[in-house]
Amino acid sequence: MDEDEANTLQRTLEKKAWERGIAGMLMLRCGLRSEETTTVTPDDVERGKDGESWLLNVEGKNTKGGEKTTRKAWLPDDVEKGLFNFQRERDISDDEPYLPYAPRSIQNWITNESGTGAADVLAEDEQEPDEWEHVSSHDCRRHWAHLHLVEKKVPVRVMMAIGGWSSYSAIEPYLTVPTEKSILEEMRAVQN
Numbered sequence: 001m002d003e004d005e006a007n008t009l010q011r012t013l014e015k016k017a018w019e020r021g022i023a024g025m026l027m028l029r030c031g032l033r034s035e036e037t038t039t040v041t042p043d044d045v046e047r048g049k050d051g052e053s054w055l056l057n058v059e060g061k062n063t064k065g066g067e068k069t070t071r072k073a074w075l076p077d078d079v080e081k082g083l084f085n086f087q088r089e090r091d092i093s094d095d096e097p098y099l100p101y102a103p104r105s106i107q108n109w110i111t112n113e114s115g116t117g118a119a120d121v122l123a124e125d126e127q128e129p130d131e132w133e134h135v136s137s138h139d140c141r142r143h144w145a146h147l148h149l150v151e152k153k154v155p156v157r158v159m160m161a162i163g164g165w166s167s168y169s170a171i172e173p174y175l176t177v178p179t180e181k182s183i184l185e186e187m188r189a190v191q192n
Helices: 003-016 018-028 077-090 103-110 118-124 130-134 137-151 156-163 168-174 180-190
Strands: 045-047 054-060 069-075
Touching: 003 018, 003 103, 003 118, 003 137, 018 077, 018 103, 018 137, 045 077, 054 077, 069 077, 069 156, 103 118, 103 137, 118 130, 137 156, 137 168, 156 168
Parallel strands: none
Antiparallel strands: 045 054, 054 069
């Protein structure tokens, strides 16, 4: 999924329901797993030590196995604002999850057997490519990781910390081939 497709998926989620848009932002823009979106609360949002940035405390999968671990995920300013507005409008208490749903519900918002998930709707659209029929909720996290690791060149160790990967072998599958655009830009920059 490229950035345009991620934006299309996000708009499709938002059209269906505000909750779905929030889930999309957390997965596509913060790299949360579907099950992690169901646990974050307003209490989990915090200012970075620089006084300007936002972080999100996320309890999630331990890629080494065992008990869940907590990490500080990067929270873009516009996502923080979206969460704040959602909390205020829905009267969500500070210790209440933004999305009090089962992880499977979040996954179904992306794709499901009844064909009502955002990717399912896009797959039925004749104007959209056929690849939408293969998109799952994990592709949101995969897109986020690829975009930052390969296209934006965020250091692997930074991505491991904010994405919750505890080993290089766990993050390695996200280090996929760069896009042609990225290849051409990089090679033009070093051309004599």
